[in-house]
Amino acid sequence: MVQERILPVFDTAQTQITKEEGLLLYEDMVLGRSFEDKCAEMYYRGKMFGFVHLYNGQEAVSTGVIQAMRPGEDYVSSTYRDHVHALSAGVPAKEVMAELFGKATGCSKGRGGSMHMFSSEHKLLGGYAFVAEGIPVATGAAFASKYRREALGDAGSDQVTACFFGDGAANNGQFFECLNMAALWKLPILYVVENNKWAIGMAHERATSVPEIYKKAHAFGMAGVEVDGMDVLAVRAVAKEAVARARAGEGPTLIEALTYRFRGHSLADPDELRSKNEKEFWFARDPIKKLAAHLTEQNLATQEELKEIDRKIQAVIDDAVKFAESSPEPDPSELYRYIFAED
Numbered sequence: 001m002v003q004e005r006i007l008p009v010f011d012t013a014q015t016q017i018t019k020e021e022g023l024l025l026y027e028d029m030v031l032g033r034s035f036e037d038k039c040a041e042m043y044y045r046g047k048m049f050g051f052v053h054l055y056n057g058q059e060a061v062s063t064g065v066i067q068a069m070r071p072g073e074d075y076v077s078s079t080y081r082d083h084v085h086a087l088s089a090g091v092p093a094k095e096v097m098a099e100l101f102g103k104a105t106g107c108s109k110g111r112g113g114s115m116h117m118f119s120s121e122h123k124l125l126g127g128y129a130f131v132a133e134g135i136p137v138a139t140g141a142a143f144a145s146k147y148r149r150e151a152l153g154d155a156g157s158d159q160v161t162a163c164f165f166g167d168g169a170a171n172n173g174q175f176f177e178c179l180n181m182a183a184l185w186k187l188p189i190l191y192v193v194e195n196n197k198w199a200i201g202m203a204h205e206r207a208t209s210v211p212e213i214y215k216k217a218h219a220f221g222m223a224g225v226e227v228d229g230m231d232v233l234a235v236r237a238v239a240k241e242a243v244a245r246a247r248a249g250e251g252p253t254l255i256e257a258l259t260y261r262f263r264g265h266s267l268a269d270p271d272e273l274r275s276k277n278e279k280e281f282w283f284a285r286d287p288i289k290k291l292a293a294h295l296t297e298q299n300l301a302t303q304e305e306l307k308e309i310d311r312k313i314q315a316v317i318d319d320a321v322k323f324a325e326s327s328p329e330p331d332p333s334e335l336y337r338y339i340f341a342e343d
């Protein structure tokens, strides 16, 4: 018998979504899932190199948080599991795929690869491969928004930052240092812990003294909430509250989303450590199927409309692969370009 942490119950009746909003959430999650299924295929066909970490299963967190923000205006920082955050933030699928292929048309000009998606245009502060490395960067971005508004008098500088990281990262010192500063200075930031129960092969309960990460917010006088990370409507509801708090100048929130990755740690991991029972418990909670069921039950969408979205996304992904395959490699003469800002 698996002992799973009891997931917080969210009553969908509490949230009102329009058909348009529901379909947007569905489309964003399907984009993330299908894009990464294609990544796995391309990786095993030798089209991409190095480590590739997929986000399958965790889509409700990226979609629920980023769609509750102003994508393209608000800041997002990620980890090495960054493809789906980039897509939710609005980076075109073809630029993410080209980056994975190491091509010059990729969002990081082919210099980053899987773990280093970046887009200044989409306010994506980057994927970071060192565990917890994005936390101080995101905290700095939140500080900069507040500083521009309050010290430099730029009233329009009301951006909020979402900082995504894992349960393993929440044991790192930077997490505590940054939470302290963010609470002290009331920074406009959401610290979003994606608690998928594992840090490579280390079970969360074996690595931390208080497994309920959201409770650590209270030590800093910060709002801390837990949420079912397999329910996009629940994630979106807590994210909306946190965004409103941040934008109103009332400070940060620590959101702990209970979630699960449907694949191994990376595509090089045979995934032999996690028990069959545990996997089955979580596979049965697929966030995409859950939202699809809600939309059809509430007569917000028909099966046919959802299938139409699936087909549309498949075409986007096929185009992304064609674009990546036909794009040029970075020119060796430009090896040293983009190391420093040019203008």
Ligand SMILES: Cc1ncc(C[n+]2csc(CCOP(=O)(O)OP(=O)(O)O)c2C)c(N)n1
Pocket (backbone or CB within 6 Å): 081, 129, 130, 131, 132, 165, 166, 167, 168, 169, 170, 196, 198, 199, 200, 265
């Ligand atoms: C500073 C640092 N230490 C160790 C590693 C090796 N490492 C890579 S991923 C990982 C596990 C992180 O787990 P978690 O934060 O829960 O994220 P998840 O992979 O579950 O999304 C570790 C220890 C690293 N990349 N950086």
Ligand SMILES: [Mg+2]
Pocket (backbone or CB within 6 Å): 166, 167, 168, 194, 195, 196, 197, 198, 199, 200
């Ligand atoms: Mg983890």
